[in-house]
Amino acid sequence: MTAPSRTDQPHKIQPPRGTRDLYPAEAARRRWLTERWREVSVRHGFEEVDGPTFEASDLYAVKSGDGILGELFQAFSGKSPDEVEQVKDTGRAPYALRPEFTPTLARMYAAKAAGLPKPCKWFMAGPFFRAERPQRGRLREFLQWNCDVLGLDIPTEKWNAEDAESRAEVAEAKARMDAECIACCVADLESLGLAPSDVSIHFGSRDVVTNMLNEMEIPESRHTQILNLLDRQSKLAPKDFAAECDRLGFHMHRFQVLQGICIDAMKQGFPWIGLNSDEHAVTFDFKSMALLATEIEKLGITAWCKPDLSIARGLAYYTGTVFEVIADGERAVAGGGRYDNLIELFGGPKTPAVGFAMGDVVLSLLLQDKGLMPSGDELMGLVGQHPDVFVLSNGDEAAEARVRPTVAALRRGGESLAGLHVRHSYKATKNVGKLLKEAAQQGARFAVIIEDAESCSVKDTRTNEQWPDKVPLTDLHARLAGAM
Incomplete structure (x- = not known):
């Protein structure tokens, strides 16, 4: 009898690294989380949308930044000679699996902006992909919940007006929309059994941080690198972070001193503060953060929130307000901010916008660590499997x-x-x-x-x-x- 060939032998093929096989209990856990996300979103007036799971690679090249471009899972059919030549010539495929939703959202809004409500409140939850090294709290395929408010609750002719009265109205409207996003995020955390002692929402301002970097006489050409470094601080060993600071000429101690001065002044009710030295004077205007703090108080979520100017967010399209949900011992549970210039880049009208995203991986780890993740059998009942x-x-x-x-x-x-x-x-x-x-x-x-x-x-x-x-x-x- 002839021995079976190698091709006749059974093959044990593992799932791709950084992905998950979801058996009934794991699938129930995912369903439970996504149903919490959906229920909270609808309760806060957001409407559900979605887009393709892959997009033209150019969509992410527009404004996401180098960090995202380096994490793309690129895709092409291999059937089109033009696509094959593009990959050979540029090293970049024409398509990419979506690593985030904001560029898709901006593209969708820009396409139909004239006929959409103002403000426009959208949410979605679905799979996303990043080609990075898997580790605790980070997989290559994951679920993500996104909530965004596009536009303001004041007449559109005031959104980009330059007169002082309109600018003041816009600042107040932005603070309201920012607070609505944060309140929706807080409601989800509460619905999952978390408390302010478990997590806190740190909010800051890209504008104030940029002003601080200018006061530290750091060239504008290095600002993006330093913002990315601040965003990655929790992921780096202290010695590696210090080495990067030295390389960029960034003095973290000086930054922390300035941050403390600004936040203390804001807590005392000052919308700005001026600092004088022998060489120059500088003014730090944190009125937007003060307005946001006021709106947060109106919505009854002050206990969850704290000002923190070290929050930078790594994506290049952020402007103004930025915020993260922080839990000790974990990466950020969620993060977001204002991206007032992105929709215009996709051919739409200049539209103020704010949003956040929350992934299921870190959230699940946090709930398990706190004893808040229902057991397998209980989960089956909660999602209607009984x-x-x-x-x-x-x-x-x-x-x-x-x-x-x-x-x-x-x-x-x-x-x-x-x-x-x-x-x-x-x-x-x-x-x-x-x-x-x-x-x-x-x-x-x-x-x-x-x-x-x-x-x-x-x-x-x-x-x-x-x-x-x-x-x-x-x-x-x-x-x-x-x-x-």
């Missing part, structure tokens, strides 16, 4: 013959009755005790025991009580629906 009814027979041939037709009828529903979530056993046993145990293990609300071709008994598995009378099979659906 059946309404489990159908079995008493073992008689006539009763057994009615199991599958009864299951089908209950699932199908009727003219005025909705279909029910119904299961039955695939095991060979006809032992009623074992089947009732299986019904309980699956979390069924009721166990229906078919007694003969025409009637059944019903047991409430929560109370362990059996209904006193047998129920005709023809009345079963209506009786169960009434008891739900």
Whole structure:
């Protein structure tokens, strides 16, 4: 006999590194998180949208920054000679799996801006991809929740007006929209059982930080690198962070001193502060942060929030307000900010915009560490995986013959009755005790025991009580629906 060739041998292929296989319990966990995200979004007036899972690579080259461009999973079909030549010539494929949603959102809004409500509040949750080294809190494929407010709650003719009165109205409107985003994020954290002692929302301002870098006499050409460095500080070893500071000529101690002066002044109610030295005078205007703090207080979420000028956010399109949800020992749970110039870059009208994103990986780790992630069986119930009814027979041939037709009828529903979530056993046993145990293990609300071709008994598995009378099979659906 000829030995089997190598190609005949079974192959054990692992999932790609940085991805997850979701078995029922893991899929239930994902469903539970996404349903919390959706419920909170809708409650706060956001409408659901989505876009393609891959986009033209140029979309991310417009303004996301070098950090994102280095993390793209690039894609091309290989069927188009032009695409193949582009990859050979430039090293960049025409398409990329989406690493974030904001550029897609900006493209979508720009395409139909004239006909959309003002402000426009959108949310989405879906899969995203980044080609980076997997580690705790970071995978190559992950779920992400995005909430964005595009536009302001004042007339559009004031959005970009230059007169002092309009500029003041715009600043106040931006603070309101920023606070609405943050409040939505806080509501989700609360719904998951987290408290301000577990996480806090640190908010800052790109404008104030840029002014601080100017006061430190750091050339504008290095500002983006320093903002990226501040954004990566928690991911770097202290000696590596210090080495990068030295390389860029960035004195972290001086930055921290300036930050403390500004935040102390803001907490005392000053919208700006002036500093004088022998060489020059500089003014730090943090009125936008003060306005945001006021709006945060109005929405009753001050306990969750704290000013922090070290929050930078690494993406190049951010302007003005930036914020992150910080938990000790973890990466940022969520982050976002204002991107007032992005929509115009995609051909739309100049539109103030703010938003945030929250990933499922760090969030899940945080909930598990805090003991707030429901268990596998509990999760199955929370996402509707526990059946309404489990159908079995008493073992008689006539009763057994009615199991599958009864299951089908209950699932199908009727003219005025909705279909029910119904299961039955695939095991060979006809032992009623074992089947009732299986019904309980699956979390069924009721166990229906078919007694003969025409009637059944019903047991409430929560109370362990059996209904006193047998129920005709023809009345079963209506009786169960009434008891739900």
